[in-house]
Amino acid sequence: MEKAYKLLSLQKHISHSQAKSLIDSGLVSANGRKLTLARTLLDPKTSFQIQDIAPLRIIEQKGDLLVVDKPAFLESYAIQARFQGYELLHRLDRETSGVLLLARSQSQTALEIIRAFKARKVEKIYYALVSGIIPESSTINAPILTKKGKSAKSKVHKDGLEAITHITPESIVGKKTLLRVKIETGRTHQIRVHLAHIGHPILGDTLYGGANAARLMLHASDIELLGMKFHAPLPEEFRIR
Missing domain, CATH: 3.10.290.10 (RNA-binding S4 domain)
Known part of the structure; x- marks a missing residue:
């Protein structure tokens, strides 16, 4: 060995x-x-x-705003480093793909979007491929407590912060379900923790008990805020048959 x-x-x-x-x-x-x-x-x-890292794709670059389709395995901060003068307005976990927003540092656009996130005036839609069969839509309302050190890990706990996640099954094949996920709050690892909490961890999520997969099967497909909408198509690996 x-x-x-x-x-x-x-x-x-x-x-x-x-x-x-x-x-x-x-x-x-x-x-x-x-x-x-x-x-x-x-x-x-x-x-x-x-595994290769897919190329980074620019969804829109207009004025002070930059919107990209982040590939899995590329750190959000590594994307920020590629675009001098821009700052992240939120972040996605390393293995999560999808819509990521940046803006020129200290610009009015950056300030307005940051305020929108804090006021919960941002609609975020994700897709998650999970183990097991989820036949019906439901809402997961369970507080999340996060412990931060060298790396962050969260759990459902009575002393945690409010966390609300809405899930809708899009397709079921075998013992896997593709979920459309809408979150009202933005807690650390919220979707991952909530889905593991109900017994359906995301495939590839080794931190929260997910079954083996080439990557964490979580994709940020849509963001809507301040009258703007941005979309990142679902990667091919999510299309279960």
Whole structure:
């Protein structure tokens, strides 16, 4: 047995640090299962697969506003770094894809959108592919408590902040359900925590008990605010048959 990053380094002819970075970024699978720890001990004959990051697509760039379709595995802050003079107005988890808003720093547009988020005057629609069958629409109203350290992790807890999530099944195939999700609040990992709480974790969500998948199957498809609407098409991997 050998550590995963050393085997990956040897097989792909890359440095140990590059191998660790790829595994830490969630881009590596071993024998079809995503690796989460670079020091996992594996058989030397293990077969590795490295997932490519899809290209970043600009949805709209007008005035001080920049709207992009964020690919999975690209950090929100890495996108901000690509566009000098712009700031993030919200963020998406690394493996979550979809609509992401930026604006020129300290611009009136940035201030207005930040105020809209704080006043809950933003409508956000997501799609999530989950384990199990969810036959009917429902609302999850359960407070969320977040513990922040090196990384954040949340849970449903009576001492948490109000969190409201509306879910609607769009399609069911086998034992998987594609959900349309609308959130009224924006707690850390809210959708992930709420779906795990009702026993239907998102596929690929290793932090909250999700089944194996190439990525966290969560996509921010639509944002509507201040009379503007932005849409990012559902990635092909969400189209269950």
